[in-house]
Amino acid sequence: MKMKGSQAFVKCLEEQGVETIFGFPGGAVIDLYDELLNAENLTHVLVRHEQAAVHAADAYGRVRGEVGVALVTSGPGATNTVTGIASAYCDSIPMVVFTGQVPTMLIGNDAFQEVDIVGITRPVTKHNYLVKKAEDLIPTIREAFHLARTGRPGPVLVDLPKDVIASMVNYTEPKPIKMRTYKPTYEPHPGQVEKACKTVLKAKKPVLYVGGGVIHSNASETVTELAKKLDIPVTMTLMGLGGFPGTDPLSLGMLGMHGTYYANMAVANCDLLIAVGARFDDRVTGRIDAFAPNAKIIHIDIDPSSISKNVKVDIPMVADCHHAVTAMNAWFDSSKDFDARAAKEQHQQWHDQIKDWKNRHPLGYVEEGEVIKPQFVVQKLHELTHGDAIITTEVGQNQMWAAQFYHFNKPRHFLTSGGLGVMGYGFPAAIGAQMAAPDRTVIDVAGDGSIQMNIQELATARQYKCPVKIAILNNNYLGMVRQWQELFYDKKYAHTTLDVAPDFVKLAEAYGAVGLRATKPSEVEPVIKEALKTNNTVIMDFVISREEGVFPMVPAGKATTEMLLV
Amino acid sequence: MKHTISVLLQNKPGVLSRVTGLFSGRGFNIDSLSVAETLEKDVSCLTLVTHGDEAIIEQITKQLHKLIDVIKVTDMAEHEHVEREMVMIRIKAEDETRAEVLRVIDIFRGKVVDVSPKSYVVEVTGSKSKVQAIIDILRPIGIQEIIRTGATAITRGKKS
Numbered sequence: 196m197k198m199k200g201s202q203a204f205v206k207c208l209e210e211q212g213v214e215t216i217f218g219f220p221g222g223a224v225i226d227l228y229d230e231l232l233n234a235e236n237l238t239h240v241l242v243r244h245e246q247a248a249v250h251a252a253d254a255y256g257r258v259r260g261e262v263g264v265a266l267v268t269s270g271p272g273a274t275n276t277v278t279g280i281a282s283a284y285c286d287s288i289p290m291v292v293f294t295g296q297v298p299t300m301l302i303g304n305d306a307f308q309e310v311d312i313v314g315i316t317r318p319v320t321k322h323n324y325l326v327k328k329a330e331d332l333i334p335t336i337r338e339a340f341h342l343a344r345t346g347r348p349g350p351v352l353v354d355l356p357k358d359v360i361a362s363m364v365n366y367t368e369p370k371p372i373k374m375r376t377y378k379p380t381y382e383p384h385p386g387q388v389e390k391a392c393k394t395v396l397k398a399k400k401p402v403l404y405v406g407g408g409v410i411h412s413n414a415s416e417t418v419t420e421l422a423k424k425l426d427i428p429v430t431m432t433l434m435g436l437g438g439f440p441g442t443d444p445l446s447l448g449m450l451g452m453h454g455t456y457y458a459n460m461a462v463a464n465c466d467l468l469i470a471v472g473a474r475f476d477d478r479v480t481g482r483i484d485a486f487a488p489n490a491k492i493i494h495i496d497i498d499p500s501s502i503s504k505n506v507k508v509d510i511p512m513v514a515d516c517h518h519a520v521t522a523m524n525a526w527f528d529s530s531k532d533f534d535a536r537a538a539k540e541q542h543q544q545w546h547d548q549i550k551d552w553k554n555r556h557p558l559g560y561v562e563e564g565e566v567i568k569p570q571f572v573v574q575k576l577h578e579l580t581h582g583d584a585i586i587t588t589e590v591g592q593n594q595m596w597a598a599q600f601y602h603f604n605k606p607r608h609f610l611t612s613g614g615l616g617v618m619g620y621g622f623p624a625a626i627g628a629q630m631a632a633p634d635r636t637v638i639d640v641a642g643d644g645s646i647q648m649n650i651q652e653l654a655t656a657r658q659y660k661c662p663v664k665i666a667i668l669n670n671n672y673l674g675m676v677r678q679w680q681e682l683f684y685d686k687k688y689a690h691t692t693l694d695v696a697p698d699f700v701k702l703a704e705a706y707g708a709v710g711l712r713a714t715k716p717s718e719v720e721p722v723i724k725e726a727l728k729t730n731n732t733v734i735m736d737f738v739i740s741r742e743e744g745v746f747p748m749v750p751a752g753k754a755t756t757e758m759l760l761v
Numbered sequence: 762m763k764h765t766i767s768v769l770l771q772n773k774p775g776v777l778s779r780v781t782g783l784f785s786g787r788g789f790n791i792d793s794l795s796v797a798e799t800l801e802k803d804v805s806c807l808t809l810v811t812h813g814d815e816a817i818i819e820q821i822t823k824q825l826h827k828l829i830d831v832i833k834v835t836d837m838a839e840h841e842h843v844e845r846e847m848v849m850i851r852i853k854a855e856d857e858t859r860a861e862v863l864r865v866i867d868i869f870r871g872k873v874v875d876v877s878p879k880s881y882v883v884e885v886t887g888s889k890s891k892v893q894a895i896i897d898i899l900r901p902i903g904i905q906e907i908i909r910t911g912a913t914a915i916t917r918g919k920k921s
Binding site (some may be wrong): 313314317318321322325327342374375376377498499500502503504507 | 771774775778779782783786816819820823824826827829830831832
């Protein structure tokens, strides 16, 4: 069927199951926007800054388990997406970003709003394309979606020159995609499964270390089954939160720099570490030679380059987490060597030891009379939403308090910029999450610093009637950097004091949203309740204890057992 | 340790920068690099020489493999192979040295590919050490310019 490139673009999105895209128009993509007016099954969300479009698409994709889509114009539109793309790349988020480009005859000419976005984003995309010929348009879009959602997911960028979009193309029905050079391994090697399972049976002090891969591959249930079957304690990375129920007795909470005392102690003392969809990031391992020093390590990951990258692995398993853990469960179910009761007994001492660590240093904070503690706010959010809200975060202390104190029980409920650590992620992500799940409660746990990095999206939230709630933990500081300065730089607070700040209540009102403020602990619950029953975008401004720190904390470069405690 | 890695890749625009960008971005070294098309028109072979410990070489091969346009990655250290490099040298060759230069080239089984009244251009192919050896020997005579291709390599045929 002959049609315009712009028509084919919309048709391809629809055929890929896309319902919502986030974007911002401009000269190079004006034809696409013209065509979007005719697209009945496609909602376009007009953001106020292109970075927000990408974070929103990221969150939309995470909540739905689908590919998020963003559309922006050439030049500055394209460069504004770079932070969002890099964040999605670090967190392995399936996403396709379409950028406009100047007409092919002008490429390389330093034309108006021309930038080599394919060159710029090469290191932060799974793959990217410049579509130079009209006949390549449709196959490229299809391949981009295929790459984004399969294997280790990631962002794919497609650069669309204006003349390519405007030319006539021949639309044909999609066929299964075959790529000569790209064949991700989903099924684990049976020999490795057996080897891993036999090693698990021998372990006296095992720990499951669960990362974002468990969430991407929808492996939460199978991982939970494995943990319960063998009575193995589970710790999660920031990206893995919700991959195993956080309130389960087997949960150790998060590990790493701001992980729990008992998670870090368990990993440091375990004799077997089973890493599932995690990548041994420096924030997790601390000083590498002191990380799980006495443990055998099993590592399940779909990306071979993740294996033995930072830590030498004893039993690698290149596979999709869901497939691999399912295979392990099946092996135990059919093995005559496995006896659930014996496994429990074998781990009893280990559980006693962990219980002792939990009692000695539980996750906590010191209450301080009439001052609001940020941890208390997050606890209250958890309580009043029954632990069922979708929580997004900015980056810094707010992110860590949300991770520590909102005990996530289900996957796809915690959206954060884990690898890149983008301040300004949480609010646009909350909008994306709300578009993906209109009936759910979505809360951005923010700081007064980071919320200002994408505050302009209040207009987007209002325009699309997203009743997202923003909980600002307001300490008038760039709190995490201030905490480092307090601990490691003799309390010299270099440029971390936010001396001029907006009145967030009035700011909300200026956009037609609702602003609420709490200045003492007794006001926290009424403010949250009020926000939750308001069918509008709400900013909750919690004036918190100014110099509260995030603890436990492993100072950078130290062993994870060298924690600073509350 | 030095490794020669052979990479088959789809001959698409920007593919070379994907490879070199990977090396610079991840802090890997490239000692030399050569690339040209293969029997298949849309497939190129890139031979690169790099160095690093076992873990680094493992990462290099895995990261190369992860690039979507890469078809195959071969670490030549794991195979019987033949490795060659070519050098072209423009060397001063005046009355008193003309014969001496020719003798040296003959020993190295090189060829003179350009002659002018005061210089020769010679071509020598061989292992990296052989190429280095002729450069070292000719240097005192007066090398004006050299150009080296970097190593390229092919696996040997099966013995049986």
